[in-house]
Amino acid sequence: MNRIREVLKNQQFILVLALAVMVAFFSIKNPVFFSIPVFGNILSDWAPVVLMAVGETYVIMSGGIDLSVGSTVGLSGVAAAFVMRSMTTAGQNQNFTILVGTFIAMGVGLLIGLVNAFLITKARMVPFVATLATLGAARGLCIVTTGGGPIGEGPEKAISYSVPWFGPLNTPGIIIIVIVAICGLFMHKAKLGRYTYAIGSNSFAARSAGINVKLHLAKIYVLSGVLSGLAGMYLYIRLGSGSPSSGASGELMAIAAVVIGGASLSGGVGRMSGTVLGSLILTTVTSGLIIIGVAPNWNQVVVAVLIAGAVFIQGFRTWTKD
Amino acid sequence: MIRTSKKAAALVALAAAGALVAGVTATAARAADKITIAFVMGAESDPFFQAMKVGAEAQAKASGVTLIWQGDPSVYSPATQIPIADQVLAQNPSGLVLIPTDPVALQNTVTKAKTAGIPVVNVDTHVNDLTDVVSFITGDNADGGAKAADAMAKAIGYKKGGSYQVAVGLTSATATTNVARLEGFSKAIAKKYPGIKIVDKAYSSSQPSVANTNVNNWLTKFPKLNGIFAIDGTNADGASAAIQAKGLKGKVALVGYDAYAKNVKLIKSGVITALVAQDPAAEAKLAIKTLVEYIKTGKTATAKNVVIPNFVISASTSAADVAKYTYVQK
Numbered sequence: 271m272n273r274i275r276e277v278l279k280n281q282q283f284i285l286v287l288a289l290a291v292m293v294a295f296f297s298i299k300n301p302v303f304f305s306i307p308v309f310g311n312i313l314s315d316w317a318p319v320v321l322m323a324v325g326e327t328y329v330i331m332s333g334g335i336d337l338s339v340g341s342t343v344g345l346s347g348v349a350a351a352f353v354m355r356s357m358t359t360a361g362q363n364q365n366f367t368i369l370v371g372t373f374i375a376m377g378v379g380l381l382i383g384l385v386n387a388f389l390i391t392k393a394r395m396v397p398f399v400a401t402l403a404t405l406g407a408a409r410g411l412c413i414v415t416t417g418g419g420p421i422g423e424g425p426e427k428a429i430s431y432s433v434p435w436f437g438p439l440n441t442p443g444i445i446i447i448v449i450v451a452i453c454g455l456f457m458h459k460a461k462l463g464r465y466t467y468a469i470g471s472n473s474f475a476a477r478s479a480g481i482n483v484k485l486h487l488a489k490i491y492v493l494s495g496v497l498s499g500l501a502g503m504y505l506y507i508r509l510g511s512g513s514p515s516s517g518a519s520g521e522l523m524a525i526a527a528v529v530i531g532g533a534s535l536s537g538g539v540g541r542m543s544g545t546v547l548g549s550l551i552l553t554t555v556t557s558g559l560i561i562i563g564v565a566p567n568w569n570q571v572v573v574a575v576l577i578a579g580a581v582f583i584q585g586f587r588t589w590t591k592d
Numbered sequence: 593m594i595r596t597s598k599k600a601a602a603l604v605a606l607a608a609a610g611a612l613v614a615g616v617t618a619t620a621a622r623a624a625d626k627i628t629i630a631f632v633m634g635a636e637s638d639p640f641f642q643a644m645k646v647g648a649e650a651q652a653k654a655s656g657v658t659l660i661w662q663g664d665p666s667v668y669s670p671a672t673q674i675p676i677a678d679q680v681l682a683q684n685p686s687g688l689v690l691i692p693t694d695p696v697a698l699q700n701t702v703t704k705a706k707t708a709g710i711p712v713v714n715v716d717t718h719v720n721d722l723t724d725v726v727s728f729i730t731g732d733n734a735d736g737g738a739k740a741a742d743a744m745a746k747a748i749g750y751k752k753g754g755s756y757q758v759a760v761g762l763t764s765a766t767a768t769t770n771v772a773r774l775e776g777f778s779k780a781i782a783k784k785y786p787g788i789k790i791v792d793k794a795y796s797s798s799q800p801s802v803a804n805t806n807v808n809n810w811l812t813k814f815p816k817l818n819g820i821f822a823i824d825g826t827n828a829d830g831a832s833a834a835i836q837a838k839g840l841k842g843k844v845a846l847v848g849y850d851a852y853a854k855n856v857k858l859i860k861s862g863v864i865t866a867l868v869a870q871d872p873a874a875e876a877k878l879a880i881k882t883l884v885e886y887i888k889t890g891k892t893a894t895a896k897n898v899v900i901p902n903f904v905i906s907a908s909t910s911a912a913d914v915a916k917y918t919y920v921q922k
Binding site: 308311318413420433509517556563567 | 635636637638639642665666765792794795797798799800801804805806808809810811812813825826829830832833836837838839852853854857
């Protein structure tokens with residue numbers, strides 16, 4: 271009984287198990303599922319979700335929430351698309367154009383992150399309300415600037431970067447894995463992570479211990495914005511255009527990934543590996559249901575069950591503590 | 593505190609004065625026989641309505657009337673449209689072009705307009721009871737679906753006795769345009785091309801990236817897939833990116849809907865096989881023309897129900913027709 275308890279206390283183990291069961295189930299239903307191209311599809315869906323979710327992990331761990339990540343994805347992709355379109359018309363080098371686009375996307379993310387940070391630390395708004403405001407503003411700007419349609423006519427090479435060449439991985443995917451790993455290290459091995467845990471567990475105690483809570487929170491929201499900006503660029507590369515609807519309800523995907531990964535919305539609890547697995551589970555479900563031919567609307571139901579299951583296991587761990 | 597309330601009072605007074613002036617000018621405009629046409633559409637952000645706006649503005653200028661163009665920025669819903677329609681009617685326009693987002697919920701708006709002596713034309717969609725509506729002008733979605741089926745059969749080189757696989761990308765299971773297009777498509781397939789099987793359907797929720805995921809998985813799941821019918825612009829975006837990334841350009845036929853400039857370009861490069869284009873600008877032009885005629889003479893030559901035909905753009909379409917049917921976007 272004790273050993274079962276021990277195993278159930280390990281969220282990572284349960285997540286890996288859940289993922290393995292899913293892969294086995296989908297593969298039995300349709301053997302096509304167990305193939306490099308399908309894993310490629312899953313990873314290309316996973317990349318933007320995990321970028322949003324990693325930033326969201328820091329935010330949630332600090333006891334806050336960032337609802338603006340999905341809209342940031344949309345606006346950064348659109349802004350990058352506008353710049354890349356003019357650069358392409360001007361006959362600029364394609365790789366250079368894509369690089370500039372990436373920085374523009376990150377810059378837009380950075381700006382939205384700064385606005386969030388200002389609203390939360392200076393205007394003293396609660397994170398839920400502050401980021402709800404930027405969610406609406408960013409999505410509105412997407413529509414105002416584009417008139418609703420996607421912005422294309424950028425570098426033709428962009429889509430070719432979304433083609434997997436290293437097994438199921440493409441170049442942006444590999445870069446994203448490295449970024450996620452670095453963010454994970456900072457979360458668990460550096461001051462940035464330790465302070466985040468401290469603020470999330472008890473921000474008063476953190477302040478008395480000499481942590482500059484406001485500055486630290488600002489850093490976290492900016493990080494979340496920049497990572498979402500990168501996700502916006504990733505979607506541009508996938509589609510070859512910046513769509514104003516990109517990343518719509520991405521915030522819910524990100525929060526779901528973090529919660530499935532075992533983090534607590536009240537802050538101070540969670541691990542980056544959980545978020546990585548959580549987002550992988552979400553995107554595996556999406557592809558799996560299409561491959562085995564289940565009506566797409568079931569996706570929402572399955573995700574809901576997963577969230578409930580993850581939170582239940584958290585509760586189970588808490589009960590067995592004593 | 594007193595100062596703020598004084599300020600507030602001044603503001604209120606100013607606003608009231610503004611409203612009064614606006615009201616007076618509206619009445620004056622009407623008295624001076626200056627015709628004002630109000631155009632209440634679905635969602636400003638949709639390129640379909642953007643193209644319609646271009647047509648409406650051109651016709652308003654040509655007919656020498658003032659145009660009030662209104663609608664929700666992004667949400668296609670009666671909940672947001674009704675208050676906008678009420679505001680517009682309060683300005684007392686000479687005529688109203690209404691694109692009802694719901695056939696039942698917007699009926700009352702038509703009644704209100706009728707009571708105020710404002711003639712109404714419906715475009716694209718219509719209210720249930722058309723008695724008080726001068727004319728209903730629309731594109732034909734079922735016909736568009738059937739034309740897409742023809743374009744698909746041609747693109748995959750359909751031969752009698754062969755067997756072909758086609759998948760359909762939709763926006764949602766309930767949007768009326770999607771339903772009508774799919775129905776037209778399925779019926780034409782069943783009747784004329786029995787060898788084509790619709791192997792799968794998926795929804796994009798108006799997001800190209802979701803459509804992209806759907807198509808990526810189809811291309812893996814159905815290695816023999818012959819074609820994809822993308823029922824709206826977002827599905828065409830997602831599908832064209834997937835086909836390019838998987839190197840299947842020219843191998844998997846892609847028939848799309850709506851002639852967004854970006855997608856028309858993809859016909860030239862061979863990624864999209866054909867696009868079913870509606871003619872939103874023509875719908876808007878006819879609507880305004882009809883209303884102006886009706887306001888001036890009390891009758892109109894326009895039929896009670898006008899269907900503007902769809903047009904299929906493919907690689908063999910003449911440059912002039914491509915230019916004519918491509919949606920103008922700002």
